[in-house]
Amino acid sequence: MCGLNLGFIVIMIGLVAETEIGESMRFELESGKTKCIAEDIKANAMTVGKYSIVSPGEGQPLPDSHKLVVRVSSSKGNNYHLGDQVDSGTFGFLATESGDYTTCFWANKHKPPVKMTIDFDWKSGVAAKDWSKIAKKGQIETMEIELKKLYDTVASIHEEMFYLREREEEMQELNKETNSKMATFSFFSLLLCLSVAGLQIWHLKSFFERKKLL
Numbered sequence: 001m002c003g004l005n006l007g008f009i010v011i012m013i014g015l016v017a018e019t020e021i022g023e024s025m026r027f028e029l030e031s032g033k034t035k036c037i038a039e040d041i042k043a044n045a046m047t048v049g050k051y052s053i054v055s056p057g058e059g060q061p062l063p064d065s066h067k068l069v070v071r072v073s074s075s076k077g078n079n080y081h082l083g084d085q086v087d088s089g090t091f092g093f094l095a096t097e098s099g100d101y102t103t104c105f106w107a108n109k110h111k112p113p114v115k116m117t118i119d120f121d122w123k124s125g126v127a128a129k130d131w132s133k134i135a136k137k138g139q140i141e142t143m144e145i146e147l148k149k150l151y152d153t154v155a156s157i158h159e160e161m162f163y164l165r166e167r168e169e170e171m172q173e174l175n176k177e178t179n180s181k182m183a184t185f186s187f188f189s190l191l192l193c194l195s196v197a198g199l200q201i202w203h204l205k206s207f208f209e210r211k212k213l214l
Contacts, residue, residue, distance in 0.1 A: 024121045026054070031065070031116070032109030036102050039122060042163050043098045045156075047124035049081075051105070052088035054117040062087050065114050069106040075099040095124075098163060125156050 029035050041047055053066045072081035072091055076099070081091035085108075095101065107116060 026117060026119050029068075029105055029107050029116050029118055031107045031114040034104055034106045036104040037120070037122070038100045038102045039124060040099070041095045041101050041124050042159065043095055044159075045095045045125045046092070047095060047101070047122070048090070048092040049103065049120070049122040050088075050090045051103075051118060051120045054119055056117075063114075065108070065110050066116050067108055068116075068118070069108075070103065071106075072101065072103045074101050 025037075027035065039047070049072070051068075051070060053062055053068065055062055056066075066087055067085045068083065068087065070081065070083035070086065070089060071079060072093075073079045074095075074097055076097060078097075080093045080101070081089075081103075083089040103120070103122065105118060105120075107114070
């Protein structure tokens with residue numbers, strides 16, 4: 001029984017490790033252009049991000065042309081971070097609404113065009129927590145840390161299930177409304193077709209009666 005529990009814990013710890021993976025990337029941005037990255041975040045979830053321009057020459061300072069405008073906003077237009085003419089920065093906030101949050105990078109226009117390489121690391125939910133600080137502060141053993149991660153992951157999955165259930169109910173309600181509208185539209189379309197067919201029959205009957213063919 002002990003071996004089974006240990007195996008279960010190892011499997012769940014593996015799942016925690018997978019769940020903690022955030023959005024970490026490196027991409028190129030040409031001056032005068034914009035690149036936006038979106039992340040679906042649920043309400044009351046913590047999210048943190050870090051970005052920086054990579055120096056074109058190793059060990060060399062960044063050129064003056066390598067500057068960015070960085071904005072983080074929600075799907076409802078609320079702004080959560082603004083970096084103006086910066087080469088690096090960080091942001092962190094607690095999401096107040098569920099939906100897509102977008103981070104947009106814009107580079108000043110230069111002639112000739114300049115290409116910049118940007119490192120961007122974005123984490124949310126369980127992955128946004130700094131477990132090393134928790135371990136140092138509480139002097140928690142490794143297994144205790146993993147179990148706490150597991151607890152938070154299960155709580156996050158539980159919240160995600162309720163969120164998905166709400167979205168499913170919204171979609172079902174939308175489908176019901178759509179089906180009702182389609183049924184009404186079909187009924188009126190059928191009524192219109194029958195009316196047109198009746199008018200055509202009446203017109204043909206009147207025409208044949210005038211010609212004394214009936």
